[in-house]
Amino acid sequence: MIRLLFLTLILISVNAQTDWEKWSAQEVDYKLKETKKRNYTIENGNIITQSLSVLKLSYWFLISDLDGDNCPFHLSCSNFLVESTKKTNLIKASLMFSDRFTRDLNLFKSFENYEIDNNRFYDPLENYLLDERKIHIKPENKK
Amino acid sequence: MKKINLYIIISFLLVPILAQNNNLLSPENRLKFGNYLFSTKDYLRAVSEYQEFLKLNNNDTIKFKFAFALENMNRYNEAGENYKSLFFNSTLEEEAKLYYLRLHFIQDNYEKFEQLSQNTIYKPQAKMEQVNKLKMYCDYFILNKKIAYDSLSSTFNKENSNWFSDLYHQKNLDNKKSPLKSAILSSIIPGLGKIYTENYSDGITSFLLTGILSYIAYDNFKANRNTRGWIFTGLASYFYVGNIYGSYASAQIFNARIDLDFKTNVKKNLEINNYFIEKYDFIK
Numbered sequence: 001m002i003r004l005l006f007l008t009l010i011l012i013s014v015n016a017q018t019d020w021e022k023w024s025a026q027e028v029d030y031k032l033k034e035t036k037k038r039n040y041t042i043e044n045g046n047i048i049t050q051s052l053s054v055l056k057l058s059y060w061f062l063i064s065d066l067d068g069d070n071c072p073f074h075l076s077c078s079n080f081l082v083e084s085t086k087k088t089n090l091i092k093a094s095l096m097f098s099d100r101f102t103r104d105l106n107l108f109k110s111f112e113n114y115e116i117d118n119n120r121f122y123d124p125l126e127n128y129l130l131d132e133r134k135i136h137i138k139p140e141n142k143k
Numbered sequence: 144m145k146k147i148n149l150y151i152i153i154s155f156l157l158v159p160i161l162a163q164n165n166n167l168l169s170p171e172n173r174l175k176f177g178n179y180l181f182s183t184k185d186y187l188r189a190v191s192e193y194q195e196f197l198k199l200n201n202n203d204t205i206k207f208k209f210a211f212a213l214e215n216m217n218r219y220n221e222a223g224e225n226y227k228s229l230f231f232n233s234t235l236e237e238e239a240k241l242y243y244l245r246l247h248f249i250q251d252n253y254e255k256f257e258q259l260s261q262n263t264i265y266k267p268q269a270k271m272e273q274v275n276k277l278k279m280y281c282d283y284f285i286l287n288k289k290i291a292y293d294s295l296s297s298t299f300n301k302e303n304s305n306w307f308s309d310l311y312h313q314k315n316l317d318n319k320k321s322p323l324k325s326a327i328l329s330s331i332i333p334g335l336g337k338i339y340t341e342n343y344s345d346g347i348t349s350f351l352l353t354g355i356l357s358y359i360a361y362d363n364f365k366a367n368r369n370t371r372g373w374i375f376t377g378l379a380s381y382f383y384v385g386n387i388y389g390s391y392a393s394a395q396i397f398n399a400r401i402d403l404d405f406k407t408n409v410k411k412n413l414e415i416n417n418y419f420i421e422k423y424d425f426i427k
Contacts, residue, residue: 095384
């Protein structure tokens, strides 16, 4: 019986979990990890779309990347201009952008009319095409 | 000592042989566990227990509960097939047909609901009052068909609940904004159209932006700085026209929001009233 007990104890200690990993100093990096990578390619399309795309990339490189990601809306204002030009025409897109700029400026920071999507206010350009059938108040995933 | 060790070893060997034989996975136990899970709304696990039970037993109530659990897990196609399996030679035939029709309503498939409710195979003959109630609700509140108030009131106001009068008034309340009026107001005073559509901060911002740019343009012209004057005039005009455009769009968005709120209330009301279908004791 004692031999049996002794054998059991030996077996337990042989199969027990061992720890060969030694603690060592780790280099700490306090830099925030970049979660969002911007696409710096010039978009394909007509001359107007390409020009706006270049303008957008210049704005990103010279101002936005240094200033920080400040746009509160889901489709950022620069993307809003380019996408609305693709969907409509330059004149309509510029009017849409002018209205978007005013709403972004929003001196009283009152955004209660917007739904939240991806930690930003949901403001799709389809809502501003002056077509009632295309308006959607809530993002797709919240319907 | 050797004898004591022998007794200990023999007793350890006998324990599993002599222990109470309780088959936890017997159909009866599966059913009990399944019912418990169902009552706690753990439909995912209830479904697997019922599935195993139904492999060896044919029980209409459990089949119905199985279909109901699938429905609550949004597995509508499977739920539909299981309800259909109770359509013939079943004690719960009428109830299964009723819940099958309800399933199409839940999925916003109103045309299919109307079509099937006319079909003899899917029509629960003894429960047509409930089906007709649901149909009337669908026709008036969802499909916007014209139905006399008296007819609606006599159908839905029986229980003296407030929901009908609230929903009826919400549907007939004309609180939508005119996009054209909004655009005209903004052309007279920048931002007024947005204030009309209850976007107060956007309206004031539009007014201030257009106003400040216009003033700067005027000031530059006054100081004979014509180039700057024209630049700021251009900017002021740009934002002025943009504000008119934005006011028109904001009225459309305002109206879309009203429609969405109404549709949400219609759906919520249906869920609260269990789609006007009685909830049976065995699925509570």
